[in-house]
Amino acid sequence: MKAAVVTEFGAPLTVQDIPTPVPGPQQVLVKIQTCGVCHTDIHAAQGDWPAKPTVPFVPGHEGIGIIEGVGSQVSEDRIGERVAIAWLGSACGECDYCVSGWETLCEKQENSGYSIDGAYAEYAVADSRYVTRVPDGISSFDAAPLTCAGVTTYKAVKVGGVVPAQRVAIFGVGGLGHMAVQYARIAGGFVIAVDIEDEKLELARELGADHTVNSMTTDPVEAIRALGGADVAIVLAVIPSVFDQAFRSLRRGGRLVCVSMPAHGVLPIPIFEAVVGGISVLGSIVGTRKDLREVFELHEAGRTKVSAVSRKLDEVNECFDDLLGGRVTARQVFEF
The missing domain is CATH 3.40.50.720 (NAD(P)-binding Rossmann-like Domain)
Structure with a gap:
């Protein structure tokens, strides 16, 4: 499969053919349709933050796609479901934060496109419990920015x-x-x-x-x-x-x-x-699965609009340059 890979902090990403991942017992294999470009992806690729990803890795935490395969502990009924792969890739589900509705503060969480490979790729695997179903009334193009830009700011308004x-x-x-x-x-x-x-x-x-x-x-x-x-x-x-x-x-x-x-x-x-x-x-750090469901509900009801431009994965480095240079009015979305 084709994927954009960070091979060295601060270096341009390389678009490579890498093996299609195989879902683990509680994972799903998602054929990616769209993925938004977030400034966090640039921070990840440059190794800006104290907790750094392990290179090489695939960025992307605004992935939308169709489940094409499931792990041994996931029902096959989920094949064909359209889902969002968000920043919160998984959490422990048992700590005080998780059980009190603050799973995004879980100290054992994994983050898509950061600590685990993300959706700058034709396929991605994700925890079946942490992907969110995308309602039929929302396009995959709009759903991508909503999965991070949307849920992050929605949560910030709540926190405020x-x-x-x-x-x-x-x-x-x-x-x-x-x-x-x-x-x-x-x-x-x-x-x-x-x-x-x-x-x-x-x-x-x-x-x-x-x-x-x-x-x-x-x-x-x-x-x-x-x-x-x-x-x-x-x-x-x-x-x-x-x-x-x-x-x-x-x-x-x-x-x-x-x-x-x-x-x-x-x-x-x-x-x-x-x-x-x-x-x-x-x-305020992103939002929970519940927050994302609410974001999708509001958008499907016509309460919000997404402003974005379409890009191709081969343009990933140009996308980063345009974002850093202030040449992007709102969001960029890779379409596969």
Whole structure:
């Protein structure tokens, strides 16, 4: 099968013919139809984070495809089912986190396209218990970005505790941000979208953002404070200084939700302002299988739109360059 492989951190990926994987007892073999391109895939390929993947590996955690084979402990009835392979490849299912609905915090979890091979390939194996069925009313093209960009920002809005009439500042309107705008609106928030690209801000307006701020020409802190300050600020940009801007844009009692993870990023918190202002700083890491089902339900009901462009697997390195260069308005999706 054809797959894009990371053979060395920081080096271009190579598209190779490698053996088709064989499903283990509790796994399924999925013929991949689409797979979205996430900035996390670039972090993985560059070895940016302290816990690094083991090379060689196949990235990809927004995989959508059809189950073509099953392991010995999986019912053959599942053959033909269309499923999503998400970041959470598996978890222990027994720890406090797993049994309390926080499986994404499980310390024994495996992550698709990171600690286990992902969906930048014509076939992938996945844990049958952790793939999510894709409803018939959603195209495989749309389902791919929803599997990470969608569920990640949906969870961030939940973690931020957004309630109707609160102001929600979204820092970074791209593959994740254009979904965050929509989920914040669904929760009843008034949305302020912040980015450095006018094209992305126009997309945010089309998706219902109430205000937009180009932080290249306008101080976003001053602009947001002029509106009364943000109740919730969700950071999706990978520039460390943006986290400070988001923190300073909050009104008293505000919540800063950190989602993106810049390489070597550090967030200095002014303790006095945090205490006196009653500010909360929260981390939000993707979403659970239940969250993903809810994301799919909302999309099938017509509540959200996906903005993406089609790419081919052979263009993987160009895709990474375009994403890093800011030439992608929202999401890129490999179609097989």
